[in-house]
Amino acid sequence: MKTxxxxxxPSHAGNVGATARAMKxxxxxxxxxxxxxxxxxxxxxxxxxxASGALDVLTNAxxxxxLDEALDGMxxxxxxxxxxxxxxxxxxxxxEHFAALLGKPDSLSKNELLTQASVGLEANSxxxxxxxxxxxxxxxxxxxxxDVYRCHVALCIPTDPGFGSLNLAAAVQLIAYDWRQALGGFxxxxxxxxxxxxxxxxxxGMLAHWEQALADIGxxxxxxxxxxxxxxxQLFNRAGLSPEEIHILRGIAKAxxxxxxxxxEKGSPADTAARx
Amino acid sequence: MKTxxxxxxPSHAGNVGATARAMKxxxxxxxxxxxxxxxxxxxxxxxxxxASGALDVLTNAxxxxxLDEALDGMxxxxxxxxxxxxxxxxxxxxxEHFAALLGKPDSLSKNELLTQASVGLEANSxxxxxxxxxxxxxxxxxxxxxDVYRCHVALCIPTDPGFGSLNLAAAVQLIAYDWRQALGGFxxxxxxxxxxxxxxxxxxGMLAHWEQALADIGxxxxxxxxxxxxxxxQLFNRAGLSPEEIHILRGIAKAxxxxxxxxxEKGSPADTAARx
Numbered sequence: 221m222k223t224x225x226x227x228x229x230p231s232h233a234g235n236v237g238a239t240a241r242a243m244k245x246x247x248x249x250x251x252x253x254x255x256x257x258x259x260x261x262x263x264x265x266x267x268x269x270x271a272s273g274a275l276d277v278l279t280n281a282x283x284x285x286x287l288d289e290a291l292d293g294m295x296x297x298x299x300x301x302x303x304x305x306x307x308x309x310x311x312x313x314x315x316e317h318f319a320a321l322l323g324k325p326d327s328l329s330k331n332e333l334l335t336q337a338s339v340g341l342e343a344n345s346x347x348x349x350x351x352x353x354x355x356x357x358x359x360x361x362x363x364x365x366x367d368v369y370r371c372h373v374a375l376c377i378p379t380d381p382g383f384g385s386l387n388l389a390a391a392v393q394l395i396a397y398d399w400r401q402a403l404g405g406f407x408x409x410x411x412x413x414x415x416x417x418x419x420x421x422x423x424x425g426m427l428a429h430w431e432q433a434l435a436d437i438g439x440x441x442x443x444x445x446x447x448x449x450x451x452x453x454q455l456f457n458r459a460g461l462s463p464e465e466i467h468i469l470r471g472i473a474k475a476x477x478x479x480x481x482x483x484x485e486k487g488s489p490a491d492t493a494a495r496x
Numbered sequence: 497m498k499t500x501x502x503x504x505x506p507s508h509a510g511n512v513g514a515t516a517r518a519m520k521x522x523x524x525x526x527x528x529x530x531x532x533x534x535x536x537x538x539x540x541x542x543x544x545x546x547a548s549g550a551l552d553v554l555t556n557a558x559x560x561x562x563l564d565e566a567l568d569g570m571x572x573x574x575x576x577x578x579x580x581x582x583x584x585x586x587x588x589x590x591x592e593h594f595a596a597l598l599g600k601p602d603s604l605s606k607n608e609l610l611t612q613a614s615v616g617l618e619a620n621s622x623x624x625x626x627x628x629x630x631x632x633x634x635x636x637x638x639x640x641x642x643d644v645y646r647c648h649v650a651l652c653i654p655t656d657p658g659f660g661s662l663n664l665a666a667a668v669q670l671i672a673y674d675w676r677q678a679l680g681g682f683x684x685x686x687x688x689x690x691x692x693x694x695x696x697x698x699x700x701g702m703l704a705h706w707e708q709a710l711a712d713i714g715x716x717x718x719x720x721x722x723x724x725x726x727x728x729x730q731l732f733n734r735a736g737l738s739p740e741e742i743h744i745l746r747g748i749a750k751a752x753x754x755x756x757x758x759x760x761e762k763g764s765p766a767d768t769a770a771r772x
Contacts, residue, residue, distance in 0.1 A: 242666055247656040273661050310691060313684045315677070377673075378682040380523040385549050390518055393666045394673055397653075401591070406654040408589045415586060 222351040223399065224250040225392060226290045228367065229358035231257040237270030238389030240277035246396035247406065251281040252290040259283070270389075287355075287367055296321065296349035299363055299371035300356050300391060302384050308365070311374045314395055318402035322348060354395050359388050418461045426466045426473070427453055433473035436480035498627040499675065500526040501668060502566045504643065505634035507533040513546030514665030516553035522672035523682065527557040528566040535559070546665075563631075563643055572597065572625035575639055575647035576632050576667060578660050584641070587650045590671055594678035598624060630671050635664050694737045702742045702749070703729055709749035712756035 225243055230236050230253060240251060253261065261267055262278050271278055284290050291297065298317075299309065312320075355371065357363030368374060377394055379386055386394075400406065418426075431449055434440035440448055461469075501519055506512050506529060516527060529537065537543055538554050547554055560566050567573065574593075575585065588596075631647065633639030644650060653670055655662055662670075676682065694702075707725055710716035716724055737745070 238663065238666070241661065241663060244659045245655040245662050245666075247659075270663075272663065274659065305688065308688055311684060311686045311688060313681075374688075376684045378677070378684050379521040380682060381685070383520045383523075383550065385517065386521050387514065387517060387546075387548065390514070390521075390666065390669045393669055397670055397673075401654070405589075406656060408587060408652045408654050409657075410587045412581065412584055412587060412650075 221348060221403075222250065222293060223248050224252060224290075224294060224351065224353045225396070226252045226254060226287070226353055226355045227256070227388070228254045228287060228355060228363065229256065229361075230261070230356075230388065231359050232388070233258060233261050233264040233266040234270045235359060235388045236261050237267035237272075237274075237278070239392045240267075240271040240274040240281070242389055242393035243396055244274035244277050246393075246400040248396055248400075249277050249280060251277055253281060253283045254287050254290050255285055256283060291353055294351040294353040296352045297371040297373075298352065298354050298395075299368045299374045300354060300395065301363055301368055301374040301376060302379075302386065303362050305365065305368060305374070308368045309371050309373050311376050313378050314375045314398040315402070317373055317375060318399055321352075322402055324402075352399075354392075354399075356388060356392060415460070415462050418463050418466045422463065422466050423453070423456060423461060426461075426469050427456070429470050429473040433476040433480075436477040438480070497624060497679075498526065498569060499524050500528060500566075500570060500627065500629045501672070502528045502530060502563070502629055502631045503532070503664070504530045504563060504631060504639065505532065505637075506537070506632075506664065507635050508664070509534060509537050509540040509542040510546045511635060511664045512537050513543035513548075513550075513554070515668045516543075516547040516550040516557070518665055518669035519672055520550035520553050522669075522676040524672055524676075525553050525556060527553055529557060529559045530563050530566050531561055532559060567629060570627040570629040572628045573647040573649075574628065574630050574671075575644045575650045576630060576671065577639055577644055577650040577652060578655075578662065579638050581641065581644060581650070584644045585647050585649050587652050589654050590651045590674040591678070593649055593651060594675055597628075598678055600678075628675075630668075630675075632664060632668060691736070691738050692740075694739045694742045698739065698742050699729070699732060699737060702737075702745050703732070705746050705749040709752040709756075712753040714756070 225248065227239060243249065243251060258264060262281055355363065355367065377386060377391060427449060431440065435442050501524065503515060519525065519527060534540060538557055543554065631639065631643065653662060653667060703725060707716065711718050
């Protein structure tokens with residue numbers, strides 16, 4: 221399946237560069253500009269600056285004069301329209317439309333199944349589109365009606381009803397993200413090893429160690445322990461301790477007891493000897 | 497539940513403005529800047545230009561000297577870290593973490609349930625956090641280790657392994673979008689009325705009308721119809737016709753027949769009389 225991003229009459233060079241970057245971080249590289257305001261927009265300084273390394277996307281981008289020329293090989297056209305229209309393709313949120321388009325019935329809500337039906341995917345779900353094009357209108361005027369009318373769907377990013385002013389490159393970023401996620405997504409590279417969980421016996425052993433230590437330092441009265449140990453047990457359960465953390469907590473208990481016991485002999489030579 | 501976006505040492509005024517805009521379109525308004533490069537960044541021309549109307553977010557934004565001052569009232573701290581670290585909070589994709597954080601077991605995959613357990617939400621899922629803060633590092637150096645270490649999770653936006661260079665404001669936009677969606681999302685305002693589906697009887701009636709018309713214009717040979725009508729039936733089934741479209745197709749069939757029948761009398765006065 222091919223994916224293409226089409227900017228119709230983009231007027232800000234910065235947005236073209238930011239679009240290239242937004243596409244590339246999500247693994248897309250096919251960019252077409254239809255009649256941009258600046259003929260040399262792909263080489264302008266602001267474009268290159270905002271592309272921030274996504275220069276191959278700019279290098280491979282095409283500039284064409286009409287929308288028709290931008291759509292070769294594309295079979296499923298997605299308008300992105302923030303302005304309601306009283307005629308045209310059905311309006312859908314990107315996430316639900318992508319699930320329907322890729323025929324993922326397991327993940328579909330009732331509303332999404334409705335989506336599938338109303339854009340004619342139901343009878344057709346075996347055949348995924350060969351080429352999906354996302355069309356973005358100009359920053360100032362959005363998409364023209366006749367361009368929206370030829371699309372299969374009008375994608376509307378759900379924004380605050382009181383402030384729907386989404387920047388062009390930000391819209392590209394969100395669509396590219398949702399589409400990449402729908403296609404399976406990239407893996408998150410874990411920065412840290414998956415934390416291991418200490419088992420209940422290890423937690424209980426550590427708590428017994430602490431119970432002794434807390435008595436040693438005079439915080440826990442064994443004759444009247446109240447709910448102190450169950451409270452600590454709950455705290456440590458919520459924290460989900462790892463074996464390493466059990467080790468640290470046992471070390472703390474040991475140090476508490478060691479510090480506490482010499483107190484009996486306070487002022488004796490043993491006191492200073494214990495802390496070189 | 498409160499939501500706050502915290503930019504630590506932002507160096508580009510444009511990114512501060514674009515962050516305000518990205519937040520506002522997703523309905524968030526609490527922005528704190530920790531020791532920005534420019535003390536007057538909230539009033540700089542580029543900031544205001546890129547904020548594009550989200551001026552109230554800038555007006556209400558706070559500038560503080562330290563991260564501590566930015567975190568009052570926040571109970572769940574999310575680092576955003578693109579650089580792997582060998583120590584610190586667990587690394588999670590935003591979408592799965594938000595589902596776990598808000599305790600949506602219905603929508604959780606096995607992996608997400610694992611997430612819940614490893615960040616300690618399992619025993620705790622009844623109590624949602626009172627304040628969620630999203631921390632973003634500077635454009636050049638990202639977040640410092642000690643700032644990441646105090647967080648509950650390190651959110652990693654899944655990007656192309658070969659190009660993870662996400663713009664700061666684009667990262668804010670994606671996090672704000674996923675978080676808003678996890679909180680229930682804004683409604684997509686349908687631009688067009690939900691298409692009604694014509695029932696099977698209406699489709700069959702229209703097809704009978706077409707069968708007659710196609711015979712009238714000489715395209716269908718009733719003595720040897722082959723698979724023409726079943727093919728058209730399949731085509732129209734895939735299209736998911738509306739009652740209005742049935743009406744249009746019947747009108748076309750009628751016009752075909754009307755145009756065809758006078759042909760018998762071609763050249764006669766009836767021909768021209770039929771088309772005033």
